[in-house]
Amino acid sequence: MSKSAEDQRSSSLVVSRRTILAGTGAALAMPFIARQGMAAAKDVNVGVVVPLSGANAQFGINSRNAIQLVADEINAAGGIKSLGGAKLNLIIADSTSTPTTAATVAQRMISQNSVVAVLGAFASSLTLAISEVTERRGIPLLTMSFSDVLTERGFKNVFQVVSKGSTLGRAQFDYSVALAKASGETIGKVAIMYEDTAYGTSQAEGLRQAAKAAGIAVVLDEAYPLGVTDATPLINKLRSSGAQLVFPVSYLNDSILIVRTMRQQGLDIPTIGGAAGYVIPDFRKALADLGDGVLSISPANYDQAPELTERFRKRFGYFMVHEAIEHAALTGVLASALENAKSTAPDALRAALLGATFDQGWASVMTGGSVRFDETGHNKNAYPVMVQWQKDELVTVYPPEAAKGKAQWSKRG
Amino acid sequence: MSAETILQVRGLSRRFGGLTAVNDVSFDLTRGEVLGLIGPNGAGKTTMFNLLVGIHRPSSGSIRLKGTETSGLKPNRIAKLGMTKTFQNVALFQESSVLDNVLTGALLHHPVAQARDAAHEMLRRVGLDHIAGKLAGDLSFPERARVEVARALCTRPDILLLDEVMAALNAVEMEEFLALVRDLRKDGLTIVVVEHHMQAIMTMCDRILVLNFGGLIAEGTPREVAHHPAVVEAYLGKAYTGDHGAH
Amino acid sequence: MTQGLQAIVDGILIGGVYAIVSSGLSLVFGIMGVVNFAHAEFLMVGMFVAYFAWAILGLDPLIGSLIALVVVFLAGAGLQRTLIRPILKAPPVAQIFLTVGLMFTLENGALLLFGADYRSVVTSYQTESLHLGGIIVSMPYLFAFLMSVISGGLLWAFMRYSRTGRAMRATAQDPMAAKLVGINTDRMHQIAFGLGVGLTAFGGAVILPYLTVYPTVGSQYVVLMFTVVVLGGLGSVAGAVVGGLAVGVIQALSALVFPMQLQNLVLFVVFIAVLALRPSGLLKGASA
Numbered sequence: 001m002s003k004s005a006e007d008q009r010s011s012s013l014v015v016s017r018r019t020i021l022a023g024t025g026a027a028l029a030m031p032f033i034a035r036q037g038m039a040a041a042k043d044v045n046v047g048v049v050v051p052l053s054g055a056n057a058q059f060g061i062n063s064r065n066a067i068q069l070v071a072d073e074i075n076a077a078g079g080i081k082s083l084g085g086a087k088l089n090l091i092i093a094d095s096t097s098t099p100t101t102a103a104t105v106a107q108r109m110i111s112q113n114s115v116v117a118v119l120g121a122f123a124s125s126l127t128l129a130i131s132e133v134t135e136r137r138g139i140p141l142l143t144m145s146f147s148d149v150l151t152e153r154g155f156k157n158v159f160q161v162v163s164k165g166s167t168l169g170r171a172q173f174d175y176s177v178a179l180a181k182a183s184g185e186t187i188g189k190v191a192i193m194y195e196d197t198a199y200g201t202s203q204a205e206g207l208r209q210a211a212k213a214a215g216i217a218v219v220l221d222e223a224y225p226l227g228v229t230d231a232t233p234l235i236n237k238l239r240s241s242g243a244q245l246v247f248p249v250s251y252l253n254d255s256i257l258i259v260r261t262m263r264q265q266g267l268d269i270p271t272i273g274g275a276a277g278y279v280i281p282d283f284r285k286a287l288a289d290l291g292d293g294v295l296s297i298s299p300a301n302y303d304q305a306p307e308l309t310e311r312f313r314k315r316f317g318y319f320m321v322h323e324a325i326e327h328a329a330l331t332g333v334l335a336s337a338l339e340n341a342k343s344t345a346p347d348a349l350r351a352a353l354l355g356a357t358f359d360q361g362w363a364s365v366m367t368g369g370s371v372r373f374d375e376t377g378h379n380k381n382a383y384p385v386m387v388q389w390q391k392d393e394l395v396t397v398y399p400p401e402a403a404k405g406k407a408q409w410s411k412r413g
Numbered sequence: 414m415s416a417e418t419i420l421q422v423r424g425l426s427r428r429f430g431g432l433t434a435v436n437d438v439s440f441d442l443t444r445g446e447v448l449g450l451i452g453p454n455g456a457g458k459t460t461m462f463n464l465l466v467g468i469h470r471p472s473s474g475s476i477r478l479k480g481t482e483t484s485g486l487k488p489n490r491i492a493k494l495g496m497t498k499t500f501q502n503v504a505l506f507q508e509s510s511v512l513d514n515v516l517t518g519a520l521l522h523h524p525v526a527q528a529r530d531a532a533h534e535m536l537r538r539v540g541l542d543h544i545a546g547k548l549a550g551d552l553s554f555p556e557r558a559r560v561e562v563a564r565a566l567c568t569r570p571d572i573l574l575l576d577e578v579m580a581a582l583n584a585v586e587m588e589e590f591l592a593l594v595r596d597l598r599k600d601g602l603t604i605v606v607v608e609h610h611m612q613a614i615m616t617m618c619d620r621i622l623v624l625n626f627g628g629l630i631a632e633g634t635p636r637e638v639a640h641h642p643a644v645v646e647a648y649l650g651k652a653y654t655g656d657h658g659a660h
Numbered sequence: 661m662t663q664g665l666q667a668i669v670d671g672i673l674i675g676g677v678y679a680i681v682s683s684g685l686s687l688v689f690g691i692m693g694v695v696n697f698a699h700a701e702f703l704m705v706g707m708f709v710a711y712f713a714w715a716i717l718g719l720d721p722l723i724g725s726l727i728a729l730v731v732v733f734l735a736g737a738g739l740q741r742t743l744i745r746p747i748l749k750a751p752p753v754a755q756i757f758l759t760v761g762l763m764f765t766l767e768n769g770a771l772l773l774f775g776a777d778y779r780s781v782v783t784s785y786q787t788e789s790l791h792l793g794g795i796i797v798s799m800p801y802l803f804a805f806l807m808s809v810i811s812g813g814l815l816w817a818f819m820r821y822s823r824t825g826r827a828m829r830a831t832a833q834d835p836m837a838a839k840l841v842g843i844n845t846d847r848m849h850q851i852a853f854g855l856g857v858g859l860t861a862f863g864g865a866v867i868l869p870y871l872t873v874y875p876t877v878g879s880q881y882v883v884l885m886f887t888v889v890v891l892g893g894l895g896s897v898a899g900a901v902v903g904g905l906a907v908g909v910i911q912a913l914s915a916l917v918f919p920m921q922l923q924n925l926v927l928f929v930v931f932i933a934v935l936a937l938r939p940s941g942l943l944k945g946a947s948a
Contacts, residue, residue, distance in 0.1 A: 054776075055776055058775075196921050222920055223920065225920065225923070225924070228920070229884075232670045233670065233911070233912055233915030233916065234915070236663065236666055237915070253778045256780055256872050257870070261870070263787040264789050266796075282778065286779070286780040286872065287780075287782075290787060468839075487839065489838075489839045489842045493842045497840045497841065500837070504836060504837035506833040507834075509829065509830075517841055518841040518842075520823055520826060520842075521842035567841075
C-alpha cells in the first residue's frame, strides 16, 4: 500500500527527463554495493536491498537503520550461538526506485556474497522484482511490503511480516466505524479521496468494498492527480458532500495540503489516513498542532513494545516508524530462525522460518507480540492498528487489545 | 558656423570576410555643417554609418568624436556621446505611441517628467503633435520616418546621421523637412545624409563625399563633386550638368 | 450557486498567483526572446529562500518573499551575465540546451543540498478564513493573492512609467533602435532576467504558507506556467495576468463539474481551443 505509493511516485511523474534520471541513477548505483566490512569465514551474510536514493530514500534509510540496530545488538550479544557465535554481516545495496535495479543487486549479492537471506525492499514493486530472483535461487526473502500478491503466487521463499493491503483497507474502514460507534456516533456517510496511483486506487477499492459490506454510503469518491498543488476544490467538494468522516489516501505532500485546507475551512470531521504520509514524523513537523487528532491505519506502531523501540529513538533521534519496526522484527526473526536451523543452508533456514512462533527479542515488536508464518509465508499473527496523533506522538487507539490511549473522536478526529 | 572639428575619421576600414565594404576612408566634420554621403548601391554608405554609430566595429582606423575615440564602443555609448542615426527602413517601437517613442529618446538626457515635456516640444517642432497618441505601428511610412527623426533629435545629438529619410516624403513634406534642417543647423547640429534624391542633396549639403567600392573617390562642394570626372564615371555613368543642383 | 461562486472566488485567488509567477516567464521571453525552461525552478528557489527565512530568521513568508525577490533577482542577473548572454545570439537549440541544463542543475542542486523532504511553514493565519455569506475566503490564499496583485500593480507601473521600464519595453520592441537612443540593452536584458526570475521566486514565496516546498516542486508548475503564458500571449505581461486568472478559474470550475483528475484535461481543451481561435493569445498586441 504505502509501499506501492512510493514507487508509483517516482514512476508516475512521467516527465521524460525523470525517466532519464532514474536510468542514470540506476546505472550509477549498481556498482555501489556497500559491504559492512570484511566477513570473517564463519560470519553469516545477510542481504539488505532498500531504496537509498531517489524519492523513497528516507524509507530505505529508516529500514536500514532498524536492521543495523538489531544486527548490532545480536552481534554484541554473541551472534548466532548455534553457528559458533557467527556474526550477522549485512550486505547493503541501493535498490533505487527501479525494479530491474533491485532485482540486479539482489542477484549479485546472492552470487557474489552468498547471502543466506534477503531483507527488503520497502516498495511492493521492488519486492516483487526481487522475489523472482530469490525464488529461483531458493533464498528466503523477508519483507514488509503490503501487496497481497506477494504471498499469493505460491512462492515458497517469500515471508511477509505485515498485514496485507486489502486487510489494511478493510481495517481502516471497520476500525473507524467502530471508533465512531464507541463515541456514540452512527456513521452513514463517508468520503474517500485518493491519489490516482496504483497505491491510491487499490486502497480506495478496499475502502469502497468495506463500505458496501457495511451498507454505508460513499458520498464522495474522488481521485486526484498526484502532486496536486491546490487542495481547495477537493475540500470544497468534501464540505458539500456532507460526509461524516473522510478517508484520504495520500502521501506526505498531499496529506499536508488536505489537512491544512480542511482546517482552514473549519471542516472538523474525523480524518483517517491510510498510513503512507500520515504516520511519519514529517507529518507532525509540517502541520504542528494542525495534525493533532488525525487518525491513520498502520501495520505496526512503536508504542506496542516501547522498551524495544525506544532504543531506536535513542540511537537515531526520531520515533521508530512502522517500516523500521517491521524490518527490525524481520531481522530478529531471521536471527532466531538461524539459531534454530543450526545451519545456513536455504532449505534448513526455510524450514526453521516456517516451523516456529517467534516471540523473543525484536521478533515480538510486531502487533500481536509474535510472528508466525503460515504455509504461504504470511505472518498470520499480524493485525493492523489504528493510531492517532496526540501531541508529538502516535498513539495506538484501536483495537482495544492493542490500544495504549483513548481515541479522541470528537476532537477533530 | 564655427570651425570646430567635431568628428575626425582616419583610415577607417571594414572587411566582411573577403569583401572590403569600407576601405581606408578619412574625413573631418565641422560643427554645424551638412555633409552628404553619396555613391552607387553597395558603395559602402550604410556600412559607413554603421561604423560611425558603433553597430559595426571597424577592422582598422580611428573615429574621434569631440576628441574621444569611439571605435569599439557600443551604439548606446556613442549615442550618449552625441552621435546617432536613423534607419533606412525606419525602426520604431511599433507597439508604443508616437509620444512614447520620442520620449524614449529624450530619456537619454532627462528624467521621465522632463523627457515628456521635451518630447512634446519636439513633436510640435516637427509638426507631429496631432498624432502624439497614435500607435507607431499604425502610422504611414512618411509619418514613421518623421517620428524616427524626432526620436533621434530628442537624444540631443551633436551629429545626426540620416539614412535616406527623404525617400519617403512627398514634395510638400520635403520642403518642410529642408526647413527643419535649416532650423536645426542654427542650433549647431551637424548632419550627415545618405540620400539618393540628388536635388535634395545638392540643395541642403555644404559638402559631399563620394564613395565607390568602399573607397572615397571625391570630396567637395556639390558643384565640385557634380563635375568631378571620377564621380561622373563611377556614380552617374554620364555627365551630370550640375544645373539641377545650382541655385 | 454558492458552490459556483465559491469556485470562482477560489479560482481568482489562485489565478492571481499563477499570474505573477507566469509574468516573470513572460517578461524574460518578451524582452530577451529566450524561452527559459528553467524558469519554474526559480519558483522552487524562492520557496526555499522564504522557507529558510522562516526557519532561521523567523520571518513570515510574506516578508520572506521580499528577500526571495531580491536574492533571486541578484542571482538571476548574475546568471544572465555569465550563462544567458553568451547564447542570446545562438540558435534556439543552444538556448534550449542551456536552459534545460540549468533546470537539471537547479533541481538536482536542491536535492543535493536539501534532500527530497517536503518542508512547510507554520503561520498564525494558516487556518484562518473569512466567511462571507456562504463563501469561504481562505486567509493564506487571500494574502498570496493580495501580494500578487500588489506586486503585479507595481510591475505594471514600473514597466509603464519608470525610466528603466520604458527602456526595457523599447529593448523588447527593437533592440537596435533602443541602442541608438542610448539604451544599454545588455543591462536591460540583465534586469529583465533578474526581475523575471525574481518575480517567480516571489510568487513561490507567497504561496509557501499553503503549500510545501521540495526540490521538484517546480515541475508541478512548469506546464501550468507555459500554459498561462501562451494562453495570454507570449511575451505579454498583461497577457500573463489574464491567462493566470483564466487558468485559475477554469481549474476551479472544472473541478466542480468533473473529477479533480480531469482538472487539467479541461484546461488543456480550453488551451487548444484558444490557440486554434486566437493563435496569438487572449490579449494580442499588448506589449510587456
